Every structure is written in structure tokens, then in C-alpha cells.
Amino acid sequence: MDKLAIFGGKPIRDTYLSYGKQTVDESDIQAVVDVLKGDYLTTGPFVKEFENKVASYVGAKYAVAVSNGTAALHMACFAAGIKDGDEVIVSPMTFAASSNAVLYCGGTPVFADIDPMTYNIDPDGIEAKITNKTKAIIPVDFSGQSVDMDRIKEIADKYNLIIIEDAAHALGSEYKGTKVGSKADMVEFSFHPVKLITTGEGGIVTTNSEKLYKKMMIFRSHGITREKEILNENHGPWYYEQQYLGYNYRLTDFQSALGTSQMNKIEDFISRRREIVKLYNDSFKDLKEIVTPFEAEYSNSGWHIYVIKIKPELLTVTRKEIFEALQAENIGVNVHYLPVYLHPYYRNLGYEKGLCPNAEELYKNMITLPLFPSMSDKDVNDVVTAVKKVIDYYRK
Template sequence: MSSTDLLAIHGGIPVRDTYLPYGKQMIDGEDIQTVMNVLQSNYLTTGPSIEAFEEKVAQYVGAKYAVAFSSGTAALHAACFAAGIHTGDEVITTPITFAASANCILYQGGKPVFADIDYNTYNIDPLSIEKLITKNTKAIIPVDFTGQPVDLDKVSDIAKRHNLIVIEDAAHSFGAAYKGRKIGALSDMTMFSFHPVKHITTGEGGIITTNNEEYYRKLAQFRSHGITKDPSHMAKNDEPWYYEMQFLGYNYRMTDIQAALGLSQLNKTEYFLARRRQFASIYNEAFKDIEEIAIPFHLPDCHSSWHLYILRLNLDRLRVGRKEIYQALLQENIGVNVHYIPVYLQPYYQELGYNKSLCPQAEKLYEEIITLPLFPGMNEKDVEDVVKAAQKVVKYYGK
């Protein structure tokens, strides 16, 4: 983009005077005081706040069990372990996701197999999953991209017919619902992330929810070096201090400091979700009749939690590509982003032998999308600025 183009778009005056990030945590006095209380307590880790947080998350999503971890990535790794994934196993997932959704498979020696997406929903295409199943397929890791649940009925049906485990990557969909039921108790295991840009935050952190007691036990033991103190699962129990390391686990424990913040944040979940949905609705209304862009499509009977708002550009109606639109929005002080580069296009995955053009729909979508700011700490003026900036830029570059 030339300096002349920028001057023509902006007239020297951007829509905003200050930069608006695409996402940001919302922390209040209650959150701070809750963390301070833990800092002044006897437990900074492996204490009562962990169990309290797990119980509250499980209750919120309607699951029997929840196991907290130091990050969403650690949680996915633990889920792959609990599912019994090991060398030679294949796990099907989507390329339109953060790298962790596939990396967790590699951690266990498995092979990520990338299914293409449904171009309308941006989520993994169940038809593509079916075509990729082999005798080595062990599990499916669908991702609720942007907060919209995947078509869980179709994914679950495929999994049952082929005896596969479903590990739902719901990093984007805390509080979302599929056909009237909250995400978190509908798959064999479900992972939520509590990174600062997510719906609630623990700083870093993640959790696995499940209704399966065996998975629950394995998850809890895996996050703490593979060690157990449960007499019913030990080979012997001769001494009161005795414990057993029964397999190679990791130190993936969440701290009480993180859990306390999460407990406080949980109290505001519905408020946070309502704000996200309100702002997404304003975006949808503002952009619905603009030929240069497309608004997200959601499956019927699904209630998105709107982690991300993705603007899909109709490049046939624009004189420039996504990069120029992206740069122009930054010049307007709108903190746009792109989610995501298809995982298998990353250099590491290319070195593993994954080819370009593996998932044509995913690669097409990647060239067209820009993430707009969406977080509960925004106000109506922020949302209005985003709308004005997007309309201004696409109108200038429209054919």
C-alpha cells in the first residue's frame, strides 16, 4: 500500500486517536482482592482453590469432572495421553486453529491428520473427517472455531461408528451451547482455555471436562508427574507417606493464584458473554448488506460464545488483497489480527512432510479473513469506531 493510498483513505485523520486491541482481559477489584486473599493464605499451589475452581467449572458446563492445568496446551496434551494416543496413531483435526490443537498429538508420538473445513461455518467438515479415517485413526480433535460449536451430532456419529474418541478443543467456546446444551459435557473430553483474551482468564491456564471417571483419574495423575497417593490404585501402601509414580507424567499443575482469579472471573461469565454477543450482533447488522465482506454463518440451534469476530473479505469485489485491508485498518488504530494460518503451512509441519494445498477450503478462507476487536471491556463507542473504520476501508478499496 502506498503512502498516497493511505493519505487518500484517511485524509490524515484516522477513525480513532488511540489503538484498540483485538482482545483484552477484563479485571476488576473483586478479581484482585480474590488473588490477594490467596497470596496471604497458606496455599499458593496444590491448595483448595484448585478443587473449588474445578467443581465450579464442571457445574457450569454440566460435566461430572474437571481437571485444571497450567495451560490449554497442557490440557490438550493430557487429554491425548488419557485417550491412549501413542506412536503410530492418527488423530484428525482442523488446520484452522492454533498450533496446539495439532501439537498435542505430536507430543504423544501420534500423527495429526488435517481435515478440510466447511467454508460456510469455518469449522471442520464432517464429510472430510469421514474420508480420512484409516485403521490407525484413534481420535478426532474438532475445534469450536470463534466460539461456534462444531456439528457435534455428525462428529459424534462418525466417532461412534468407527470407535474413535472425541477430544473437543473448546478453547473458543466457553459458555457456548449446542442444541440447548452447554459445551463441556457433550464430547468424551472437552478442553477450555483461560488465556487473557478468552472468555474468562486465569492468566494462563486450561481445563478438561469429562463424564468419564477413568479419563478423570488419568488426567489428574498426568498433570502431577504420574504420581498417585490413592491407595486403591497403588501396588502397595506400606507406609503413611507412601506414593507411587506409575507412569511418566508432567508438572502441568495450575496454581491456587490462577484458580482464585478463575473463580472470581466465573462470577462474571454471563455478563462477559452478553457483552460479546451484543457487540457481535451490532457488527452483523452493520456489515450484512456490504458486498465487499461476508458476516459469519452459524449453525441452527447453536449459541456461539463469540470469542472472535471474523470478517471474511469478498476479494472479487475489492481492488486489493487482505494485506492492504489489514494495514489500512491498523492505520485507523483498529487492532486487527488473523486467525489462523493453517497449521500445516508452518515451517515445522512442512519439514514433517505436509504439503501445501492439503485443505483447499481452509487455505482459501485463510487468504480472506481478518479478526476484528471483540472483548467485554469494549464500549459502544469502540464498536462504532470498528464499524466506521471497516466500512471506510472497504468502501475505498471496493470496485
């Protein structure tokens, strides 16, 4: 048996392989350079072009681009009318921004447990958490796998709730053969460098509601508008009004040019991600000490991340030792995520351990393996070799 690198053995790789990375080529660079040489740097024509491209791709009527995914969620919560006293049902298995956006608007996040197979929020758990204070649901497409949107829409319609789909992981993913991005009242996507495409930092909300669209357009720019048909007064062609307490959440034109260029390659990016996932699944299918990701029949994921779950009962150590051993082999593993309500800030708000047992059990045993389009087959093989090496060493 090979000696683990953490104990002085030779690492599987000589260089570190990160868990995620942007894929930027010369056409992307040239698109940004062209804008930098032009007349607009902040909000200009490429913002609208990018919005139109994303909306068309996902099948939505409207899109509003903003400075990051968190801003997009905040904007959507504002447009939904979330305020003091409102409750919003959210998943615990997500980045903190999903529920932070509720807090920004004065609402209260209510965490519903996940389905232990899909790792997405359990629709039955959603219904059990609804009260007369519930205003909205924020389901998260964890890892890129679509939530069971038809079931969630049934619940939302029954109780007159707004759905804000957190699809930060899911641009290009499909639900029952249709791109994620048009089924919920509002759908948020993120363009952080490790996501499906990137604008450096950036986010967007798609919607089919003209009312929500107009509200978000004003909110992202200080709550200010020049739209003549909605001004309370009109002093002249220079005139604008602040109608809400909005924020400066605008995306720049050069970021939008990058995003537009990236959208031209998204299907290639997703195709490669799916190839890598298949290589992982095929390589790990006989490794009984780990569980590979399950995908529901209604979902066709674009695979933002690839999460394995270890079976500690078949190993001599916990997730921590497995994680550290893989890092020592120069495999950039990560963990997504600590259930949100276990963060100290949320604990101080009164949330307690034990709230969502499925999410907590998953967190104890999950590891995210590297996955990004520019990974070579050798990179993938290095990950597989390292995982098998470490599991072999710690097998009972």
C-alpha cells in the same frame, strides 16, 4: 472520501484498540489477594473449587485444571492413549496446539478440511480421512461456534474413536441448547487473557469418565499419585508412586481464585460479546465486499472472536492491504489462523499446500476484528467506521 491513515490521513482512533483483552475488576483482584495472604499458593483448595465450578457450569461430572490450554490438550491426548502409530483427525483452522498435542504423544495429525460456512471441521471430511490407524478426533469450536457434535459422535461411535473437543474458544457456548463441555469424551477449555474468562494462563479438561479423570489427575502432577486404591505398594502414609511419565502441569491456587471469580461473571461477559456481534452484523449487513460470520442453527456461540471474510473480487487490493490500512486507523485487527500444516515445522514433516482447500481459501481473505466485553459502543462504532472507510477506499 476521507484519506486513509496509512497514506497520511487522520486515523479513526487516537489510541490503539486491541483485538482482545481481559476484563478484570476489583472482585477478581481481591480474590487473588486473599489467596496470596493465605496458606496455599500452588495446588490448594481453590483449584478444586474452580474445577467444580467449571464442571457444574458445563454439565460435566469431572474437571481437571492445568497450567494452560496446550497442557490440557496434551493431557487429554495422553488420557486417550494416543501413541506412536496412531492417527488423530484434526482441523487445520486452529491454533497449532490442537495438533501439536498429538505430536507430543507420538501420534500423527491428519487434517480434514473445514465447512466453508461454519469454518469448523466438516464431518464428511472426517469420515473420508479415517483409516485403521485412526484413534481419535479433535474437532475445534472455531470462534466459539459449536461443531456438529451429534454428527461427529455418530462417526466416532461407528469407528470406535475417542472425541477430544477443542473448545478453547467456546466456554459458555451452546450446542442444541446445552452448554459445550459434556458431549465429547473430553473437552478442553483455555483461560488465556483473550478467552471468555481468564486465569492469566490456564486450561481445563472436562469429562464424564471417571477413568479418564483419574488418569488426567495423575498426569498433570508428574505421573505421581498417593491414591491408596491404585498404589502398587504402600510403605506408609508418606508414600507416593510415579506410575506414568507425567508433567508438572498444575495450576496455582491464586490463578484458580481468579478463575472462580471470573466464572461468576461469565454470563455477563458472553451477553456483552453477543451484543457487540449483533452491532457488527447489523452495521455490515449491506457491505457487499465482506462476509460476516455464519452461525449454524444448532449453535449459540459465546463469540471468542469475530471474523470477517473479504471478497477480493470486489476490491482493488488483497487482504494484506486491508489489514494494514485498518491497523493504521488504530484498529487492532488480527488473523486466526494460518492453516496449521502450512507452518514451516509441519511442512518439514511432509504436509503440503493444497491439503485443505477450504481452509486455505478462508485464510487468504479472513480478518479478525476487535471483540471483548469491556469494549464501549464507541469502540464498536470506531471499528465499524474504520472498516467502512477502508472498504470504501478500495472498492472497485
